[in-house]
Amino acid sequence: MTVWPAPKRSQTGSHSQVFREETMVIKSPQDFGAGILFILFGAIGLYVGSDLTFGSARNMGPGYFPMIICGLIALIGLIVTAKSLAIEGPAIERIRFRPIIFILLAIAAFGMLIAEIGAVISSILLIMFAAYARRDVNLVETVIFAVTTAAFVVIIFVYGLGQPMPVWWGR
Amino acid sequence: MEVFAHLATGFMAAGSLENLMFCLIGTVLGTLIGVLPGIGPIPALAILLPITFGLDPLSSLIMLAGIYYGAQYGGSTTSILVNMPGEASSVVTCIEGHQMARKGRAGAALAIAALGSFFAGTIGTVFIAAFGPPLASIAQQFNSPDYFALMLLGLVMAIVLAHGSVLKAVAMVLIGLLLGLVGTDTNTGLTRYTFGLSGLWEGIDFLPLVLGLFGIVEIIRNLENPPPPRETISTRMRDLWPNRQELRDSIPAALRGTGLGSILGILPGGGAVLASFASYTLEKKISKNPRKFGHGAVEGVAGPESANNAAAQTSFIPLLTLGIPSNPIMAIMMGAMIIQGIQPGAAVMTTRPDLFWGMVASMWIGNLMLVVINLPMIGIWVKLLSVPYRLLYPAILLFCAIGVYSTSTEPFMMVLMIVFTVFGYVLFKLGCEPAPMVLGFILGPLMEENLRRSLVISRGDPSIFINRPISATLLVATVLMLCLIIFPQFRKTREEAFQEE
Numbered sequence: 001m002t003v004w005p006a007p008k009r010s011q012t013g014s015h016s017q018v019f020r021e022e023t024m025v026i027k028s029p030q031d032f033g034a035g036i037l038f039i040l041f042g043a044i045g046l047y048v049g050s051d052l053t054f055g056s057a058r059n060m061g062p063g064y065f066p067m068i069i070c071g072l073i074a075l076i077g078l079i080v081t082a083k084s085l086a087i088e089g090p091a092i093e094r095i096r097f098r099p100i101i102f103i104l105l106a107i108a109a110f111g112m113l114i115a116e117i118g119a120v121i122s123s124i125l126l127i128m129f130a131a132y133a134r135r136d137v138n139l140v141e142t143v144i145f146a147v148t149t150a151a152f153v154v155i156i157f158v159y160g161l162g163q164p165m166p167v168w169w170g171r
Numbered sequence: 172m173e174v175f176a177h178l179a180t181g182f183m184a185a186g187s188l189e190n191l192m193f194c195l196i197g198t199v200l201g202t203l204i205g206v207l208p209g210i211g212p213i214p215a216l217a218i219l220l221p222i223t224f225g226l227d228p229l230s231s232l233i234m235l236a237g238i239y240y241g242a243q244y245g246g247s248t249t250s251i252l253v254n255m256p257g258e259a260s261s262v263v264t265c266i267e268g269h270q271m272a273r274k275g276r277a278g279a280a281l282a283i284a285a286l287g288s289f290f291a292g293t294i295g296t297v298f299i300a301a302f303g304p305p306l307a308s309i310a311q312q313f314n315s316p317d318y319f320a321l322m323l324l325g326l327v328m329a330i331v332l333a334h335g336s337v338l339k340a341v342a343m344v345l346i347g348l349l350l351g352l353v354g355t356d357t358n359t360g361l362t363r364y365t366f367g368l369s370g371l372w373e374g375i376d377f378l379p380l381v382l383g384l385f386g387i388v389e390i391i392r393n394l395e396n397p398p399p400p401r402e403t404i405s406t407r408m409r410d411l412w413p414n415r416q417e418l419r420d421s422i423p424a425a426l427r428g429t430g431l432g433s434i435l436g437i438l439p440g441g442g443a444v445l446a447s448f449a450s451y452t453l454e455k456k457i458s459k460n461p462r463k464f465g466h467g468a469v470e471g472v473a474g475p476e477s478a479n480n481a482a483a484q485t486s487f488i489p490l491l492t493l494g495i496p497s498n499p500i501m502a503i504m505m506g507a508m509i510i511q512g513i514q515p516g517a518a519v520m521t522t523r524p525d526l527f528w529g530m531v532a533s534m535w536i537g538n539l540m541l542v543v544i545n546l547p548m549i550g551i552w553v554k555l556l557s558v559p560y561r562l563l564y565p566a567i568l569l570f571c572a573i574g575v576y577s578t579s580t581e582p583f584m585m586v587l588m589i590v591f592t593v594f595g596y597v598l599f600k601l602g603c604e605p606a607p608m609v610l611g612f613i614l615g616p617l618m619e620e621n622l623r624r625s626l627v628i629s630r631g632d633p634s635i636f637i638n639r640p641i642s643a644t645l646l647v648a649t650v651l652m653l654c655l656i657i658f659p660q661f662r663k664t665r666e667e668a669f670q671e672e
Binding site for chain 2: 069112
């Protein structure tokens with residue numbers, strides 16, 4: 001939903017001259033990455049699916065449709081990659097590791113622990129981990145928020161909607 | 172008159188106290204999530220999907236429909252007051268609605284959007300009631316080749332309407348199809364692409380996929396690029412009434428929008444987004460002074476808002492009669508129905524008339540509730556906009572995680588959700604839009620099955636697709652659409668349309 005502006009490259013100075021030399025090859029990093037991703041997807045699909053019987057149009061085997069699709073994905077990957085070498089396009093935005101790592105940790109902790117320690121404490125843990133996806137965390141506020149939200153959510157899901165899940169540990 | 176008999180059945184089913192309550196909860200929760208900046212109907216539906224699972228099928232469908240309308244309505248509220256579209260279909264509302272808000276007419280814009288939507292929703296409901304049964308009987312003449320051609324058209328339309336590069340959108344659809352094929356092949360019983368994981372034998376689970384791709388990636392995106400604080404325009408109850416001039420301008424626009432939206436909604440690939448863009452363009456074209464547009468033209472709110480609601484309504488028709496979702500939102504609806512054990516299609520109308528008509532009736536009830544309950548509650552929704560994001564996102568994340576856990580206690584589901592979060596994040600970094608992928612994901616197995624059956628009937632001769640009139644027509648439409656993508660002039664307008672965001 002965001003329209004990314006095309007990267008601006010300075011063309012002055014000897015330092016950026018080197019930079020330009022390097023970036024001449026890939027003109028659209030985003031498309032280049034997407035193209036490679038598609039090629040990988042298609043190639044893995046073709047490789048894994050190669051065991052499946054292909055069959056014929058008259059009698060399609062389990063491999064028929066997926067192999068065609070994987071072939072098409074790889075083909076588009078090639079075209080997108082080729083285009084990314086020829087046509088200017090947006091750069092890949094810098095990856096910020098903090099948000100994604102803490103968010104994933106929060107889900108992983110919740111998923112691994114809920115069966116052991118119950119919904120209340122794992123929910124609190126999830127919120128604590130998630131809160132640290134940002135900098136400048138206010139610990140007191142977060143703890144209070146985590147406890148109330150966990151209580152609220154557990155009441156809705158367990159008592160309101162009757163979802164079967166352990167509330168506390170030891171069950 | 173049969174229409175009214177059907178509708179009566181529906182209102183009987185949907186009008187029970189219990190179902191009215193679920194409808195209300197659905198619309199309120201939908202608005203609640205939809206009003207949050209940056210969250211459109213797709214993530215809203217995904218996040219709230221799990222809470223509908225414990226209910227019986229009719230109640231859960233009623234609640235889902237309520238969530239959908241609520242989310243859309245919440246999205247327009249945010250567009251008008253904060254100038255932040257939750258999703259593509261409220262982009263247009265942003266253009267004129269926010270301009271109106273800046274001129275002190277926020278209340279009027281909100282009221283016109285709500286009343287226009289309600290009117291369009293009413294017409295849309297009658298539309299479904301009137302055209303549902305005839306379309307269902309046409310659907311009975313549909314054979315495998317026709318279904319295949321129809322799905323192909325739907326996918327091509329999804330590509331036309333996707334943001335950004337056409338090629339990438341095609342690849343996303345194809346990857347979706349492939350992901351949809353993971354699991355046991357229905358024909359041979361062989362497992363495909365399961366990588367030896369028993370959790371994938373029954374296919375990739377729908378909920379972790381949508382929650383990862385839409386719910387959680389959205390959170391990470393917002394954390395990486397915090398949306399700039401925008402001025403929220405406050406509004407009071409007494410400003411809510413449009414003045415006479417505004418009403419005079421908006422009524423014909425709402426009528427045109429409703430008509431346009433109702434028709435565009437039925438088309439494969441059609442739906443709220445297409446309808447609102449089309450209506451905006453139409454209003455701009457026929458307006459006596461087009462210069463008003465971009466500076467708070469009330470027609471630019473009334474038309475598109477009516478159109479997108481009418482289309483949201485009528486886009487249920489292909490899903491309910493043919494069993495084929497026409498856009499990513501309907502794909503999520505279909506996923507929810509399948510989880511409930513309902514295979515959408517013409518059969519639902521005859522085997523479970525209470526379900527079909529109950530849902531249709533509940534759409535209208537949901538729309539009514541939106542106007543009656545939500546409009547006076549505008550103040551509360553606006554307050555919600557001031558809840559800091561640092562508190563909102565952990566709660567949303569918890570909701571996603573508990574939602575997945577409540578549908579399946581398998582730890583593998585969390586792993587899947589993490590995998591799709593990472594995948595969605597990579598796609599976001601590489602500028603690929605995941606919405607068309609969901610449509611492919613839902614259609615994958617159906618397309619394969621219908622292709623297989625078609626080719627068995629014709630003994631491997633692909634000309635069967637051209638020899639049958641229905642599939643031939645659909646294929647011609649598909650080719651025309653493809654030409655539109657390739658034809659440079661249209662491509663330019665498509666790019667311009669998305670530039671306006």
